[in-house]
Amino acid sequence: MDGEELxxxxxxxxxxxxxxxxxxxxxxxxKSHILISGLKGTVIEFCKNIVLAGVGSxxxxxxxxxxxxxxxxxxxxxxxxxxxxxxxxxxLCCDSLKDFNPMxxxxxxxxxxxxxxxxxxxLSNFHVDFFNKFDAVVISSCSLLTKKTVxxxxxxxxxxxAFYTVDCRDSCGEIFVDLQNYIYSKxxxxxxxxxxxxxxxxxxxxxxxxRSLPRRVSKLYLAMRVIEKFEELEGRIPGxxxxxxxxxxxxxxxxxxxxxxxDESQIPDALLERLLEGTREFPPVCAIVGGILGQEVIKAISxxxxxxKNFFFFDATDGKGIIExxxxxxxxG
Amino acid sequence: xxxxxxxxxxxxxKVLMVxxxxxxxxxxxxxxxxxxxxxxxxxxxxxxxxxxxRQFLFRQSHVGQSKAKVARDAVxxxxxxxxxxxxxxxxxxxxxxxxxxxxxxxxxxxxxxxDARRHxxxxxxxxxxxxxxxxxxxxxxxxxxxxKGRTECYECQxxxxxxxxxxxxxxxxxxxxxxxxxxxxxxxYAKLFGDKNQENDLNVRSSDASxxxxxxxxxxxxxxxxxxxxxxxxxxxxxxxxxxxxxLSNEETWKNRNRPRPVYMKDVIPIDxxxxxxxxDENSVTEDPSxxxxxxxxxxxxxxxxxxLKENSKIFIExxxxxxxxxxxxxGKLSFDKDDQLSxxxxxxxxxxxxxxxxxxxxxxxxxxxxxxxIVHAVATTNAIIAGLIVIEAIKVLQNDxxxxxxxxxxxxxxxxxxxxxxxxxxxxxxxxICSETPLALEINTHCSKLRDxxxxxxxxxxxxxxxxxxxxxxxxxxxGDDLEENEVANYAANLEKVLSELPSPVIGGTIxxxxxxxxxxxxxxxxxxxxxxxxEKEPDGMILSGWTQAPSLVNNNTASINNGAxxxxxxxxxxxxxxxxxxxxxIPTRIGKKRKLPNTSSASSLDTLSITTEAKD
Numbered sequence: 001m002d003g004e005e006l007x008x009x010x011x012x013x014x015x016x017x018x019x020x021x022x023x024x025x026x027x028x029x030x031k032s033h034i035l036i037s038g039l040k041g042t043v044i045e046f047c048k049n050i051v052l053a054g055v056g057s058x059x060x061x062x063x064x065x066x067x068x069x070x071x072x073x074x075x076x077x078x079x080x081x082x083x084x085x086x087x088x089x090x091x092l093c094c095d096s097l098k099d100f101n102p103m104x105x106x107x108x109x110x111x112x113x114x115x116x117x118x119x120x121x122x123l124s125n126f127h128v129d130f131f132n133k134f135d136a137v138v139i140s141s142c143s144l145l146t147k148k149t150v151x152x153x154x155x156x157x158x159x160x161x162a163f164y165t166v167d168c169r170d171s172c173g174e175i176f177v178d179l180q181n182y183i184y185s186k187x188x189x190x191x192x193x194x195x196x197x198x199x200x201x202x203x204x205x206x207x208x209x210x211r212s213l214p215r216r217v218s219k220l221y222l223a224m225r226v227i228e229k230f231e232e233l234e235g236r237i238p239g240x241x242x243x244x245x246x247x248x249x250x251x252x253x254x255x256x257x258x259x260x261x262x263d264e265s266q267i268p269d270a271l272l273e274r275l276l277e278g279t280r281e282f283p284p285v286c287a288i289v290g291g292i293l294g295q296e297v298i299k300a301i302s303x304x305x306x307x308x309k310n311f312f313f314f315d316a317t318d319g320k321g322i323i324e325x326x327x328x329x330x331x332x333g
Numbered sequence: 334x335x336x337x338x339x340x341x342x343x344x345x346x347k348v349l350m351v352x353x354x355x356x357x358x359x360x361x362x363x364x365x366x367x368x369x370x371x372x373x374x375x376x377x378x379x380x381x382x383x384x385x386x387r388q389f390l391f392r393q394s395h396v397g398q399s400k401a402k403v404a405r406d407a408v409x410x411x412x413x414x415x416x417x418x419x420x421x422x423x424x425x426x427x428x429x430x431x432x433x434x435x436x437x438x439x440x441x442x443x444x445x446x447x448d449a450r451r452h453x454x455x456x457x458x459x460x461x462x463x464x465x466x467x468x469x470x471x472x473x474x475x476x477x478x479x480x481k482g483r484t485e486c487y488e489c490q491x492x493x494x495x496x497x498x499x500x501x502x503x504x505x506x507x508x509x510x511x512x513x514x515x516x517x518x519x520x521x522y523a524k525l526f527g528d529k530n531q532e533n534d535l536n537v538r539s540s541d542a543s544x545x546x547x548x549x550x551x552x553x554x555x556x557x558x559x560x561x562x563x564x565x566x567x568x569x570x571x572x573x574x575x576x577x578x579x580x581l582s583n584e585e586t587w588k589n590r591n592r593p594r595p596v597y598m599k600d601v602i603p604i605d606x607x608x609x610x611x612x613x614d615e616n617s618v619t620e621d622p623s624x625x626x627x628x629x630x631x632x633x634x635x636x637x638x639x640x641x642l643k644e645n646s647k648i649f650i651e652x653x654x655x656x657x658x659x660x661x662x663x664x665g666k667l668s669f670d671k672d673d674q675l676s677x678x679x680x681x682x683x684x685x686x687x688x689x690x691x692x693x694x695x696x697x698x699x700x701x702x703x704x705x706x707x708i709v710h711a712v713a714t715t716n717a718i719i720a721g722l723i724v725i726e727a728i729k730v731l732q733n734d735x736x737x738x739x740x741x742x743x744x745x746x747x748x749x750x751x752x753x754x755x756x757x758x759x760x761x762x763x764x765x766x767i768c769s770e771t772p773l774a775l776e777i778n779t780h781c782s783k784l785r786d787x788x789x790x791x792x793x794x795x796x797x798x799x800x801x802x803x804x805x806x807x808x809x810x811x812x813x814g815d816d817l818e819e820n821e822v823a824n825y826a827a828n829l830e831k832v833l834s835e836l837p838s839p840v841i842g843g844t845i846x847x848x849x850x851x852x853x854x855x856x857x858x859x860x861x862x863x864x865x866x867x868x869x870e871k872e873p874d875g876m877i878l879s880g881w882t883q884a885p886s887l888v889n890n891n892t893a894s895i896n897n898g899a900x901x902x903x904x905x906x907x908x909x910x911x912x913x914x915x916x917x918x919x920x921i922p923t924r925i926g927k928k929r930k931l932p933n934t935s936s937a938s939s940l941d942t943l944s945i946t947t948e949a950k951d
Contacts, residue, residue, distance in 0.1 A: 019708060021712075323750050
């Protein structure tokens with residue numbers, strides 16, 4: 001596939017990373033196209049990482065008008081109201097990202113504001129054809145429904161398009177990965193072996209009964225599902241929660257735990273409270289989660305390294321970055 | 334989101350960052366976004382093209398400018414109301430003394446070399462300021478916290494030393510490509526283009542057989558009006574042909590080794606062919622010496638290709654011709670620089686020809702450059718993750734939340750489901766000569782070794798002192814500083830050339846020396862023991878320091894650091910936190926300063942591969 005050689009300019013710029021993943025991987029990166037929607041702190045970190053890595057193109061989608069709060073963990077946009085008045089988040093980030101690496105095409109795709117607004121559920125602007133252009137799709141700050149719908153569209157495409165969602169709340173972060181059926185080669189001792197990973201879709205993963213989840217599954221996984229469900233039921237804009245919601249969320253937790261026959265202590269109050277209250281981003285966590293996400297997208301595109309399957313969790317209070325493999329047990333299917 | 338207490342601790346904090354490279358750029362950005370308002374940053378380096386793939390605060394137009402200054406300006410664009418003070422300087426400058434360090438609440442390291450790390454560690458200990466230390470290589474990284482008396486210091490655990498090779502492996506019996514690189518770079522390149530007065534072992538073995546050392550010296554001199562190409566062929570035949578024949582005559586050496594094959598130019602490229610290739614005139618348009626390239630003039634484009642012996646031989650001659658025709662003024666003053674294309678081409682070709690002669694697989698220019706330049710692999714993502722972890726630890730330090738301090742490993746493959754693995758920091762090592770008061774012992778031949786040897790090999794190389802002062806009882810033997818009298822300077826210079834037992838205050842078996850670095854506020858006692866003989870190969874220094882823990886050299890695939898290594902490596906021994914046994918999400922309070930256990934093989938196997946290190950700011 002890799003007929004073209006890297007240019008002298010590319011070799012000089014990417015020297016240090018070619019030493020990590022090789023020239024073939026760099027060539028594949030430079031031919032890849034990434035769609036990114038929902039440009040808050042963690043995703044901004046991811047954009048920086050992927051543009052520096054030298055992908056072919058990045059398409060940004062976020063029609064929100066820039067506000068102080070949206071910029072709390074954003075280092076792309078100069079602190080000058082004159083510069084950002086009236087422009088959308090995607091437009092402003094685009095200018096700055098172009099500057100990071102002139103070899104990457106960065107553009108803005110308007111529409112699909114439904115990603116950030118539950119009232120618009122049709123996703124009419126983005127049909128399957130639109131997603132066909134991309135090798136990887138990363139969405140953030142969006143509803144449960146959007147996650148499921150976009151994931152399904154990626155799965156309908158003829159070519160394999162990697163799908164990711166990422167969300168950070170308080171000092172916690174969650175990444176979901178769907179690479180569908182992913183084959184990669186891995187060095188085992190002296191020989192190279194082919195490995196096949198089968199990923200469930202987001203919908204399949206989150207509908208796995210809690211009783212059959214991996215032992216001692218990250219409490220963050222369960223807490224995030226409760227809050228996600230709560231936002232959906234209440235019709236909230238994703239992330240728009242506060243401590244005042246705790247009582248209702250606790251009710252929902254009880255219902256869900258009863259349905260799944262899981263003890264409520266698996267989702268501690270303290271954790272729910274933090275996730276509901278901490279809507280302002282914590283930049284160190286954005287850097288960590290955005291770094292892991294960048295690394296994973298690079299792995300999936302370049303075919304180098306074992307990709308993570310299929311959830312990643314980070315919580316700054318214990319400092320652990322954990323991978324959970326959550327899929328339907330075959331026997332139950 | 335940070336809590337109110339966290340925010341107020343952050344707002345009032347004054348922090349020092351050392352290093353504005355790969356980790357530094359990420360760290361400065363994350364600190365600024367997190368609300369830090371008073372940040373000082375030191376870096377002596379200027380920006381290079383190969384930095385731009387990850388040091389995202391820099392642009393092509395900044396190449397050549399101070400990293401610290403450009404990083405400051407870039408961050409002020411999105412956070413204009415904070416104070417960032419930049420220093421384009423070496424952290425080892427005397428201005429950055431203990432008093433300077435004392436003004437900070439915490440010091441954050443994003444360095445690329447062992448020497449500077451040790452120096453900052455000592456100043457932090459002397460100033461009583463906590464240190465958050467970090468390093469990355471490829472997808473691996475680590476962050477550690479060091480607080481005097483509470484956790485181990487950066488030097489409590491041995492650090493693998495830069496790899497060095499026995500002289501005869503390099504001069505006569507190479508078995509790996511890296512040996513050929515060291516030979517090409519430190520011997521042949523240095524001999525032809527470097528300082529002529531520098532000692533050089535290039536001909537050490539063959540000179541045994543040669544009656545006059547002067548004659549040998551002449552071989553490498555270009556004769557008056559000698560045609561450059563003829564000179565090149567003569568050097569080629571001498572080092573790859575004649576010297577190999579000479580080495581082969583020593584049968585003893587080859588009893589258990591593969592015999593090398595002498596290579597002569599006439600067998601590789603017939604004499605009349607050379608002139609047709611490599612057209613010097615094509616290059617004559619370019620004036621900039623950094624753009625001179627033998628590859629370009631021979632029409633070889635891809636630095637990732639492995640060239641044949643013939644191609645390497647052409648590059649050898651062509652690069653030598655370019656040096657002597659276009660860069661003649663620099664000859665005699667050059668030292669190897671991985672960013673100098675022509676130098677890299679010459680070293681690659683010479684190493685490959687030698688490799689071919691010894692039956693060692695040949696390598697591409699890209700690979701050879703990595704080995705010769707000791708280049709550390711680096712990607713943006715790992716640096717970003719590590720910078721985030723540094724800030725999390727820094728906030729704990731500001732709140733004096735000692736029981737929650739963690740050292741964190743960033744892994745390439747998950748261990749017990751973890752990609753980011755926190756570990757409780759270790760207690761100080763009671764026998765650490767830096768943060769405790771352990772006497773050191775030195776075995777040395779006091780009748781042969783000069784004070785200079787002791788200063789170079791022990792005080793500087795092993796103890797890492799910058800401005801040392803050496804005392805025997807109350808008499809000063811040696812001192813460095815700007816404020817010395819002329820007669821003192823002369824005195825010390827004379828002392829350096831004396832053997833230990835003949836110093837004004839003789840150093841013999843049983844002597845206790847005091848070695849001190851006033852800048853680092855570090856003082857060590859060394860008890861001297863006289864010993865007659867040392868094994869030249871196993872103990873090449875001719876002296877042994879004990880009580881000082883030298884780590885085993887790191888076996889690190891094909892990128893072993895060579896003796897100029899800036900790269901350092903961190904601990905491979907760590908006890909991971911046990912998985913939580915109860916079901917409470919809250920962290921189980923863990924004892925501070927858990928005793929360091931030797932890792933058992935099952936839980937620590939993945940850690941053994943963790944030889945962390947350093948982000949190359951190169």
